[in-house]
Amino acid sequence: MSTVFLTGASGFLGGHLLRELRAAGHAVRALSRRDGTDAAIAAAGGEPVRAALSDPASLRRALAGCEAVFHAAADTSLWRGGAAAQFATNVEGTRHLLQAAEAAGVRAFMHTSSVTAYSHLVHGVLREDTPQRGGESWIGYERSKFLGEQAVRGSALPWIVFNPAHILGPGDRRNWARLIVLVDRGRLPGIPPGTGTFADVREIARAQVRAWELRRFGRAYLLGGEQASFVDFVHRVGAALGRRTPRGATPAWALMACARALGAWSRLGGREPEVTPEGAALTSHVLQVDSSRARQELGYVETPLDALLADTLEWMRREGMIGGAAR
Numbered sequence: 001m002s003t004v005f006l007t008g009a010s011g012f013l014g015g016h017l018l019r020e021l022r023a024a025g026h027a028v029r030a031l032s033r034r035d036g037t038d039a040a041i042a043a044a045g046g047e048p049v050r051a052a053l054s055d056p057a058s059l060r061r062a063l064a065g066c067e068a069v070f071h072a073a074a075d076t077s078l079w080r081g082g083a084a085a086q087f088a089t090n091v092e093g094t095r096h097l098l099q100a101a102e103a104a105g106v107r108a109f110m111h112t113s114s115v116t117a118y119s120h121l122v123h124g125v126l127r128e129d130t131p132q133r134g135g136e137s138w139i140g141y142e143r144s145k146f147l148g149e150q151a152v153r154g155s156a157l158p159w160i161v162f163n164p165a166h167i168l169g170p171g172d173r174r175n176w177a178r179l180i181v182l183v184d185r186g187r188l189p190g191i192p193p194g195t196g197t198f199a200d201v202r203e204i205a206r207a208q209v210r211a212w213e214l215r216r217f218g219r220a221y222l223l224g225g226e227q228a229s230f231v232d233f234v235h236r237v238g239a240a241l242g243r244r245t246p247r248g249a250t251p252a253w254a255l256m257a258c259a260r261a262l263g264a265w266s267r268l269g270g271r272e273p274e275v276t277p278e279g280a281a282l283t284s285h286v287l288q289v290d291s292s293r294a295r296q297e298l299g300y301v302e303t304p305l306d307a308l309l310a311d312t313l314e315w316m317r318r319e320g321m322i323g324g325a326a327r
Helices: 012-023 035-043 056-063 080-104 140-153 176-184 201-213 230-241 252-269 277-283 292-298 305-318
Strands: 003-007 027-032 047-050 068-071 108-112 159-164 166-168 195-200 219-223 226-229
Touching (some): 003 012, 012 027, 012 201, 027 035, 035 047, 056 080, 068 080, 068 201, 080 140, 159 201, 166 176, 176 305, 195 230, 201 292, 219 292, 226 305, 230 305, 252 277
Parallel strands (some): 027 047, 108 159, 166 195
């Protein structure tokens, strides 16, 4: 049994990683910044430890005696108003964690990056040898994920990088779950015109643990799933919930115009709008991902979207997030 250090354990993917690592027999020391997350981490079998990505000394203390790091924490904001905090977490925080891991004698670093490191500027099917263009992007999230990943690739530590697509599954409270809740409440104003590639959070966690146990160091893995337009996805959600949905997509130009107008208001109020130009651009993009390497080397499974969505909706019903009367 090994002792590993996990960031993002209170989040969607991080929570699944914690459970997967424990199921494989590993001790998990999980970064926690407050009492509320301590209890959730402990309930899943992890050891909560106080540390912060902004505090290298705290990271060095937390990493003492750990064999590996699983870095799943990230700031996923698509609002330029949060750019400074996002850079501090996704780029500087990753660099601090790498430095602390080297100093503590950690022997492996598993990094959750994103398909956004490739950027919406890239068209066609993404493969691991596709040149990443995140560093050129005007979208802060894409730049920050690209730079964080580059820091890992340039590290002296043995590393493995994972680039998940659109993550869906049980445990989601903030990502696609927000769209599902809007559909359930009859409040979805429109559907973006792009295309998603939906990856099962459980399979992503299993692939990460398997890659580490197989010592696939120096490798990157794209983790995708079934491709569907957002119109198709929303219609499937509406059919499963018995809710009406918009028939077609909002044109990209209209979505962007709305986002820019909301952005102007947000600058006055200092609050993140519901739709940002960054979000409009990403959801107007056609994302295509080839997961062949992960399937062949890690046994990665692309769960069919209908089955993945059914599991997600069942979990959301149990949690009381959906299933009430339409509003």
